[in-house]
Amino acid sequence: MDTDVLVVGAGPTGLMLAGDLAEAGVRVTVLERRTKGSNTTRAFGVHARTMEELQIRGLAEELAASGTPVEHLRLFDRVDLDLSALPSEFGSLLITPQYQTERVLQRRTDELGVPLVHGAEVTGLTQDTDSVTLAVRPGADTAAGGSYRARYVVGTDGVDSTVRSALGLPFPGRSVIKSIMLADVRLRTPPRDLLAVNAIGDGFAFVAPFGDGWYRIFAWNRRNQVDDQAPLELDEVREMTRRVLGTDFGMHDPRWMSRFHSDERQVPRYRVGRVFLAGDAAHCHSPAGGQGMNTGIQDAANLGWKLAASVAGWGGEALLDSYHEERHHIGREVLRSSGAIIRLAMIKPRYARALRNVLGGALLSLPPVAARAAGSISGIGLRYPAPRGADARVGSRMGNIELIGGRLFDALRGGRFVLLGATEDGPALPAQVDPAVPARPEGAQLMLVRPDGYLGWVGTAAEFPGWAEGYFGPSAR
Numbered sequence: 001m002d003t004d005v006l007v008v009g010a011g012p013t014g015l016m017l018a019g020d021l022a023e024a025g026v027r028v029t030v031l032e033r034r035t036k037g038s039n040t041t042r043a044f045g046v047h048a049r050t051m052e053e054l055q056i057r058g059l060a061e062e063l064a065a066s067g068t069p070v071e072h073l074r075l076f077d078r079v080d081l082d083l084s085a086l087p088s089e090f091g092s093l094l095i096t097p098q099y100q101t102e103r104v105l106q107r108r109t110d111e112l113g114v115p116l117v118h119g120a121e122v123t124g125l126t127q128d129t130d131s132v133t134l135a136v137r138p139g140a141d142t143a144a145g146g147s148y149r150a151r152y153v154v155g156t157d158g159v160d161s162t163v164r165s166a167l168g169l170p171f172p173g174r175s176v177i178k179s180i181m182l183a184d185v186r187l188r189t190p191p192r193d194l195l196a197v198n199a200i201g202d203g204f205a206f207v208a209p210f211g212d213g214w215y216r217i218f219a220w221n222r223r224n225q226v227d228d229q230a231p232l233e234l235d236e237v238r239e240m241t242r243r244v245l246g247t248d249f250g251m252h253d254p255r256w257m258s259r260f261h262s263d264e265r266q267v268p269r270y271r272v273g274r275v276f277l278a279g280d281a282a283h284c285h286s287p288a289g290g291q292g293m294n295t296g297i298q299d300a301a302n303l304g305w306k307l308a309a310s311v312a313g314w315g316g317e318a319l320l321d322s323y324h325e326e327r328h329h330i331g332r333e334v335l336r337s338s339g340a341i342i343r344l345a346m347i348k349p350r351y352a353r354a355l356r357n358v359l360g361g362a363l364l365s366l367p368p369v370a371a372r373a374a375g376s377i378s379g380i381g382l383r384y385p386a387p388r389g390a391d392a393r394v395g396s397r398m399g400n401i402e403l404i405g406g407r408l409f410d411a412l413r414g415g416r417f418v419l420l421g422a423t424e425d426g427p428a429l430p431a432q433v434d435p436a437v438p439a440r441p442e443g444a445q446l447m448l449v450r451p452d453g454y455l456g457w458v459g460t461a462a463e464f465p466g467w468a469e470g471y472f473g474p475s476a477r
Contacts, residue, residue, distance in 0.1 A: 009157035013279030013296035015105035020304030045290035049379025067096025161281035173265030188250025288341035391458035
């Protein structure tokens with residue numbers, strides 16, 4: 001066996017997962033098809049729930065220093081979403097290009113000694129009851145024989161995932177928007193606000209900073225729907241930006257331009273035997289709301305501790321299956337919310353856009369509606385279904401509450417579980433669980449917080465021994 005887990009793809013999802021596995025003591029290797037980094041980043045926003053997951057891992061402060069938080073996310077015209085009221089330390093959207101997120105995550109994997117093999121293009125996959133073997137194209141930087149073998153494989157290799165194809169899984173869905181123009185440019189007159197975004201009947205435009213004097217332009221023209229491979233000139237980007245935003249900001253000196261299309265798709269199963277899919281390999285969404293990369297990173301946060309539990313011998317098949325059960329549900333919710341935003345933004349008739357703006361503004365002025373919308377887009381309000389018979393709170397996100405002697409997210413670091421309300425002289429705990437007492441206790445019940453910051457169990461001390469045996473296995477007690 002070459003390693004415990006092979007991660008295919010060194011984007012944000014793959015790097016997050018590899019870091020979590022390595023920190024839990026799992027042998028992990030990352031295979032990356034690219035021979036070097038790419039500037040074709042499309043993600044520019046890191047949402048609050050992703051920042052919380054990074055804070056659990058001690059990475060949030062470093063990433064926050066690379067960007068600028070935006071408290072209001074404009075969806076279209078004058079309709080915007082207030083993120084400042086989120087029940088989180090991160091009441092905003094952090095604007096920072098994707099390569100900064102990858103840089104922070106890769107620094108962590110480098111420090112943990114995770115092997116990252118560049119130029120390794122996976123061409124085939126076979127699995128049996130004990131392992132998975134990946135075939136890698138000859139000539140890549142591979143092990144002898146052109147193959148790697150591991151107990152588990154995770155495909156985080158994007159929309160065109162070779163791992164998904166090798167499994168024979170369909171990727172049902174459709175293209176939601178075609179011929180989006182991308183350009184990296186300099187601006188003579190940068191936008192007054194950090195982000196410039198608007199949508200009109202015939203298209204939309206979005207301007208985001210890299211933070212180093214370069215800007216990424218996203219633009220779409222309903223009147224000119226062409227193939228992704230069609231040539232793109234800066235004048236076409238300028239013209240559409242002027243039409244939508246009223247100015248082209250004096251854009252000049254493009255270093256890169258391209259076109260792409262955006263699909264809405266979701267694989268029916270996130271797990272096939274010993275192989276898992278995460279990130280864009282499992283689901284892809286419209287760019288509206290900036291949820292794609294964030295959903296992938298949160299996939300990794302959910303899967304990492306479960307794979308580590310299996311490798312360590314205390315996590316069973318039901319725990320591994322719960323990855324699909326929980327994250328497929330979330331992926332479907334994100335598809336719905338991002339799809340609704342992009343379709344509202346693309347409304348063509350002027351009267352319909354006016355009605356959208358009036359109704360959207362009115363609804364978001366209602367605190368319950370605004371809170372639900374902000375929670376959905378930021379990920380703060382998303383939760384996992386509680387198992388049958390469990391306390392209704394199970395599956396909900398836990399904030400970074402104060403503990404006696406520290407904070408919850410610090411206690412979770414390193415892939416630990418935390419049993420809130422438990423003391424060191426309380427019930428016997430499995431090795432993976434640390435006792436902690438909240439600074440402001442809520443009743444006599446115990447609450448177990450999972451390594452990804454979600455509530456995993458609620459009950460009394462008398463119920464704990466039976467529960468521990470069922471969850472961790474008899475050998476854990």
